Amino acid sequence: MNVHVSTLDEKTxxxxxxxxxxxxxxxxxxxxxxxxxxxxxxxxxxKLDGETVREVIPVLGYIHRSIEKISEYSTYRQIVxxxxxxDYLSAIMNNWAVARTVEKAAEIETNERIESIRTIVSxxxxxxxxQLGWGVLGMDMGAFTPFLYGFRDREMIxxxxxxxxxxxxxxxxxxxxxxxxxxxPDFVRKVKEYLAYFKPKxxxxxxxxxxxxxxxxxxxxxxxxxxxxxxxxxxxxxVLRASRVPYDLRKIEPYGMYGEVEFRVAIGTAGDCWxxxxxxxxxxxxxxxxxxxxxxxxxxxxxxxxKPAAKLTIPEGRHYSQIETARGVLGFYIVSEGKETPYRAxxxxxxxxxxxxxxxxxxxxxxxxxVAIISSLDLVIPDIDR
Amino acid sequence: MGLITEKLPKMMAGMPGSxxxxxxxxxxxxxxxxxxxxxxxxxxxxxxxxxxMAPGASRHDLARFGAEVARPSPRxxxxxxxxxxxxxxxxxxxxxxYEQMPEPRxxxxxxxxxxxxxxxxxxxxxxxxxxDTIIPVDVYVPGCPPRPEGLLYGLLTxxxxIRSGETVREPGIRHKxVTSETPEGITIEDIKSEMLALLExxxxxxxxxxxxxxxxxTGI
Numbered sequence: 001m002n003v004h005v006s007t008l009d010e011k012t013x014x015x016x017x018x019x020x021x022x023x024x025x026x027x028x029x030x031x032x033x034x035x036x037x038x039x040x041x042x043x044x045x046x047k048l049d050g051e052t053v054r055e056v057i058p059v060l061g062y063i064h065r066s067i068e069k070i071s072e073y074s075t076y077r078q079i080v081x082x083x084x085x086x087d088y089l090s091a092i093m094n095n096w097a098v099a100r101t102v103e104k105a106a107e108i109e110t111n112e113r114i115e116s117i118r119t120i121v122s123x124x125x126x127x128x129x130x131q132l133g134w135g136v137l138g139m140d141m142g143a144f145t146p147f148l149y150g151f152r153d154r155e156m157i158x159x160x161x162x163x164x165x166x167x168x169x170x171x172x173x174x175x176x177x178x179x180x181x182x183x184x185p186d187f188v189r190k191v192k193e194y195l196a197y198f199k200p201k202x203x204x205x206x207x208x209x210x211x212x213x214x215x216x217x218x219x220x221x222x223x224x225x226x227x228x229x230x231x232x233x234x235x236x237x238x239v240l241r242a243s244r245v246p247y248d249l250r251k252i253e254p255y256g257m258y259g260e261v262e263f264r265v266a267i268g269t270a271g272d273c274w275x276x277x278x279x280x281x282x283x284x285x286x287x288x289x290x291x292x293x294x295x296x297x298x299x300x301x302x303x304x305x306x307k308p309a310a311k312l313t314i315p316e317g318r319h320y321s322q323i324e325t326a327r328g329v330l331g332f333y334i335v336s337e338g339k340e341t342p343y344r345a346x347x348x349x350x351x352x353x354x355x356x357x358x359x360x361x362x363x364x365x366x367x368x369x370x371v372a373i374i375s376s377l378d379l380v381i382p383d384i385d386r
Numbered sequence: 387m388g389l390i391t392e393k394l395p396k397m398m399a400g401m402p403g404s405x406x407x408x409x410x411x412x413x414x415x416x417x418x419x420x421x422x423x424x425x426x427x428x429x430x431x432x433x434x435x436x437x438x439m440a441p442g443a444s445r446h447d448l449a450r451f452g453a454e455v456a457r458p459s460p461r462x463x464x465x466x467x468x469x470x471x472x473x474x475x476x477x478x479x480x481x482x483x484y485e486q487m488p489e490p491r492x493x494x495x496x497x498x499x500x501x502x503x504x505x506x507x508x509x510x511x512x513x514x515x516x517x518d519t520i521i522p523v524d525v526y527v528p529g530c531p532p533r534p535e536g537l538l539y540g541l542l543t544x545x546x547x548i549r550s551g552e553t554v555r556e557p558g559i560r561h562k563x564v565t566s567e568t569p570e571g572i573t574i575e576d577i578k579s580e581m582l583a584l585l586e587x588x589x590x591x592x593x594x595x596x597x598x599x600x601x602x603x604t605g606i
Contacts, residue, residue: 033479034428036458041430041476062476063430066510073509085505088432132435151443169531170432382431382470 024050033062037140037371040381042355046367053370056362058355064385071345076102076312077175079345084170086349087383089129093122093325095174097347100255101321101332102176105314112257113301114178116294119256121161121173123287124191127198128157129326130280130287133378137277138209140375141218146209153201160190177306183298191295195288202284210281219273223361223373226271233360234353237328238283239377242268242275249324261293273376280378313340327351327378351383419464419490420545421452426463428483430470433497433531437469440534451541460486465544467537468523471499471506472514484521492548493517494540496527502581504530 032043041062047055067086071079080098084091096118103110135150158168163184165171173179209215225235230243240247248265250258266282268275306312316338322331328350335344354377362370398405429437440446448454457463460483472480484491495517498504503515517523524547527540 033476034458034460034483036427040434062473062479063471064473064475064512065471065506066512067506069511070506070509082505085432088435148444151439152445155439155443155445168533169435 026054031370038374038381039136039379042374042379042381042384044358044370046370048367051366051368053362053365053367056359056370058358060385062385063382065382067386068345068347072342075340076314076342079342080175081172083347084172085382086347086386087325087327087330087351087380088169089132089380090122090125090325090327090330091169091171092118092125092173093323094330095172096122096256097321097323097325097330097332099174099176100323101319101334102312102314104321105319105334105336106176106312108177108306110178110305111301112299114303114305115256116298117179117183117303118174119258119261120191120291120294120298121164122256123290124157124161125171126287126326127284128154130284131157133280133326134205134209134277137375137378138215140371141215143209143212143215146205149201149205149208153198156194156197160187160194163187163190175304176312178302178304180304182303188295188298191291195292195295199288202281202288206281210278216274218368218372219277219376221270222273222365222369223376224270224272225357225361229360230271230357233357235328235357236350236353237324237326238266238276238279239328239354239357241266242279243271244269249322249329255323257294258290261290263290273372276376276378311340313338314342322348325350327380327383328354347386349383349386351379351381355379355384416549420548422455423453423465423492423541423544424455424457424463425453425465425467426460426483426487427456427458428466428469428480430472430476431499433469433499436531436534437467437496437537440537446534446538448538448541451538451545453541460484461488463487464491466491466493466521468493468495468500468517469497469531471504472517472520473512474514475512477514477520480517481520492525492544493521493523494525494527494537494544495523496529496532496537496540498528498530501526501528 026047026049029046029048030043031046032038033041035042038044043059043062045057045059046053047057065085067082070082074082076098080095083094083098087094102108131150131154135147135154138144138146138150161171162168164181164187165173166181173181225233225239225243227243227245230240230245235243236247244267246265246267249255250263251265263286266279266286268279314334314336316336319334319336320331322329324330329348330350331348333344333346333348334342337343358373358377361373365373397409398407429435440448453465460466464487466484466487468480484493495501499506499513500517500523503510503513506513507515514520525540525544527536529536532540
């Protein structure tokens, strides 16, 4: 089979050769890798006609750390520590993806206490990830106050998690067979206090930013993506749900304690930037609802069923499992030889697939809209490059 | 503001017309430089969030030390905070960014990745082991990622260095504060060469040899 992969050089040269239909001349500019609104080191090559974007070509690899290759040399417990450097805003959920795959493959059992602790800390982290996304979106749109508000409330969740876990950002908490430490004695009280504090604050968030006519004009009817495009691009998480596809792994394929709690999946109607923004706000409400149902009755029991010193092997074959992080579906795929380390490890990361929906949304819009679209996708670049 | 309201009146000499203050040129310039460091917004990965937490957010508030004006353009910045892993593809861009910054320029390396390669030191084919192989680094702040307080301490150390170090006639001279002592008979160069030898042994993978040794798993 002969497959031709067009290089970047060919792409830019061939499109320059075609004469533009309009009177203006099309040209290329670079956005990134050092750019304040690409949230890291993402590089986009833009084909512009005046101020109108004709094509977006993402160029990757500026933070490629070869995590998959290192995984081939690491035991399954060591892989857990690499995953929270991928999407560092949903570190605990990334741990869970590895733990769930390994538990499913090696048939390790967990109890209800472990599952409810996992669910609670994951939802807390989902809230703090969306708070950061909300604040940074405000900053990208030119308002600095949301950034301060988002980070103030995010810091409080970080404090609660730090008491139990010991880290502020790259938290290694969930491991195959349980969680690393038992929850702090103050954990339940502090989470309850936080929920009581944050509920009115979320309404304040909406007063502050959602009702702002400037923000609405910058987000509404910008970067529209219909359901079909979103599905064909492989987008997941809030990006897909904003395009009217009610796909949430927590509902469709319940894991943890999600099968036993009541919550609703937020979906958008138009699939524009506004919907992606608002789906996240609604998800924060639903996350608080989930925590409220679980926090009062965490069952008694052990927090770690498989001892860390015990040898952990996975039967020969292919294993795959996935979970819903704050940004979408994170899958972990192992090809095992029956040894302590995998033969091949692959991460299906949500941001990589969400990024490509940008190439479908941005053409036809303005350069200023592109910043709004990138911001509404809420990308984490190390998760794209791995 | 303590300097102006408290220390200055003691140093002033009364003269007819107005008060005059005598000081060294270097002291004034270094004082001004140390207290108005403008960082470049350069973040590659996880440490960038903690770096945003320090100067941007209200709890840690880097503005107290005069370093909150984050600039996206290297031409307006004079401090580069390396936040996050540097990989081989980013290395030339980092060098360009550094060279675009006007003199005097200072570099703080935060996090394990920029100091030595961190969690990606072994078996990675793309990570740069230590950002100081590309650009000179003034202050190292360890951690994965370091707490915002750690970054604040790093900034204060840099300010101390600037105040005690440079002179106008000989720019670029840095006096690094001694942080810990090495045992007798061992120099920093010995440790560095030993580390490099270890790294080369581990990191350079002969792909063909590895492929020969590795058997394909059965049934796949």
